[in-house]
Amino acid sequence: MLSPVKGGTYIDATIGLGGHSEEILKMIGQDGRVIGIDRDEEALRRTAARLHDNRLVLKKGSFSGIEEIFGSSGMTAADGILFDLGVSMMQFKDLGRGFSFSSEERLDMRMDITQEISAWDVVNEYSEKDLVRILKEYGEEHKAVRIAGAIADYRVTKNIDTCSQLAGIVARAVGRRGRIHPATKTFQALRIEVNREIDELREGLEASLKILKRGGRLCVISYHSLEDRVVKNFMRENAREKQLRLLVKKPVVPGILEMRGNPSSRSAKLRGAERL
Ligand SMILES: C[S@@+](CC[C@H](N)C(=O)[O-])C[C@H]1O[C@@H](n2cnc3c(N)ncnc32)[C@H](O)[C@@H]1O
Numbered sequence: 001m002l003s004p005v006k007g008g009t010y011i012d013a014t015i016g017l018g019g020h021s022e023e024i025l026k027m028i029g030q031d032g033r034v035i036g037i038d039r040d041e042e043a044l045r046r047t048a049a050r051l052h053d054n055r056l057v058l059k060k061g062s063f064s065g066i067e068e069i070f071g072s073s074g075m076t077a078a079d080g081i082l083f084d085l086g087v088s089m090m091q092f093k094d095l096g097r098g099f100s101f102s103s104e105e106r107l108d109m110r111m112d113i114t115q116e117i118s119a120w121d122v123v124n125e126y127s128e129k130d131l132v133r134i135l136k137e138y139g140e141e142h143k144a145v146r147i148a149g150a151i152a153d154y155r156v157t158k159n160i161d162t163c164s165q166l167a168g169i170v171a172r173a174v175g176r177r178g179r180i181h182p183a184t185k186t187f188q189a190l191r192i193e194v195n196r197e198i199d200e201l202r203e204g205l206e207a208s209l210k211i212l213k214r215g216g217r218l219c220v221i222s223y224h225s226l227e228d229r230v231v232k233n234f235m236r237e238n239a240r241e242k243q244l245r246l247l248v249k250k251p252v253v254p255g256i257l258e259m260r261g262n263p264s265s266r267s268a269k270l271r272g273a274e275r276l
Contacts, residue, residue, distance in 0.1 A: 001247055001272040002219045007031040008079035011211075013063040013068060013204060014038060016088040018047040018056075024082075026055055035073050037063055039112040042095060043088065062112070064203035077213040083204065083220040087111060087191070089264060090234055091102055100102050101167035101183045101193065107160065109194045119190045123160050128152040138198070138226065139189030143174045163187075188224065201227060205234045209243060212275040218244070219272040228269050235273045247272035 003191050004010060012021045015036030024034055038044050039062045048058055055084035061069045063083065070078065091111060092099045098119060099110035109119040122134070128148050135144035150173035151160065160166050170183035192198060208218055218235075222228040228251065238244040251269035259266050 001252070001270065002080045002082055002217050002227070004028050004032070005079060008035045009075055009077070010035070011078050011081045011208075012036045012084075013066055013081060015047055015207075016040075016043050016056065016084065017090060019052050020082055020084060021047075021056060024050060024080075025051075025055060028055070030055070031204070033057070033075075033080075035059060035070060035075070037061055037066065037069055039063075040088075040091065041113070043090065046090070062200055062204075064200045064207065066204055067207040067210055076211070078211050078216055079213055080217045080219070081208045081212060083201075085197075085201065085221060086223045098163050099187070101163050101181055101187050103163045105163050107163055107166060107190075109191050111195050118196060119194050120159075120161065122190055122193055123151060124155055134193045135186060135189045136275075138186035138192040140226070141185040146173050149173070151163060189209045198226060198230060201230050201237065202234070205231070208274070209238065210228065214273045214275055217247070217272060218275070219270065221268050221270045223267045223269075228271075231271050235271055239273065242276055244273040245276055248276060 004024050004027040008028050009032070010024050010028065012024065012034055015021055015038045018036065021034050021036050036047065036056060036058045039060065041060055044058050044060055057073050059073065061070050088100060091097055096105050097110065097128060098105040107119040107123055131148035131151060132144045135141040135147055141147065147170050150169050154160060154169050160169065167181065167183040170186050174182045176182055214225070220231045222231055235244055235246055239246050248271065251271045253269055254265040
């Protein structure tokens with residue numbers, strides 16, 4: 001969908017370990033260029049060690065600042081921009097960043113470890129009312145009031161330090177039913193709050209429009225309905241205003257074989273549009 005061309009300039013706004021950039025680099029010839037952005041220094045360090053390529057420029061930052069980051073690389077217009085949202089498997093599993101409810105890790109969930117606020121602060125310091133709000137808004141959690149109440153009761157006597165401690169509090173508050181862990185939505189909500197994921201996405205998409213060339217392509221892979229809704233609405237509104245042309249009406253989703261080979265692609269949705 002991105003259709004990289006020879007000599008083109010591409011932005012990988014979420015470079016992670018560089019899987020997508022590596023494929024783009026194969027298609028853009030010697031004069032092409034990729035600017036890879038990530039707010040996780042460890043991801044950039046590993047990608048720099050893995051991909052030695054003078055056509056690739058790595059930049060630390062949040063993609064809400066994509067316009068300034070791109071400008072500081074001396075460039076003004078891009079042929080394509082790719083967002084592959086959320087956390088990487090490396091962040092989820094390897095780094096002890098406290099994203100997973102089954103772990104004994106400290107509640108953290110920061111993609112950028114230089115950022116001040118972590119999940120520990122949200123869980124232990126936010127008012128009960130604010131916890132209800134983020135659980136509803138970012139977790140679409142129907143039992144938000146009960147869960148926030150259980151968190152508030154618990155922390156009267158003790159801090160909530162670890163992921164498994166929080167998962168246990170949520171499970172005791174709402175009970176366990178089915179295969180999905182009852183704390184799944186709570187953890188999603190915390191992650192989105194800690195990393196400002198929805199605001200980042202809105203700001204990143206708006207800024208992308210300003211730096212895409214005519215005919216340039218914007219592609220976004222999202223992993224949950226809140227994100228996908230933001231992307232869908234953004235693309236539709238700009239299509240109505242003749243700023244973008246939609247490349248697909250419905251998002252592209254993985255087939256059964258891809259899901260079998262790569263289970264974490266299960267919830268992925270890819271949308272794309274061309275700048276008019
Ligand atoms: C799903 S992973 C991308 C994986 C990548 N496509 C690859 O091939 O390895 C998402 C990456 O985006 C980064 N990220 C998420 N939100 C970001 C933001 N607002 N600004 C910059 N980087 C962000 C994360 O740190 C993570 O490394």
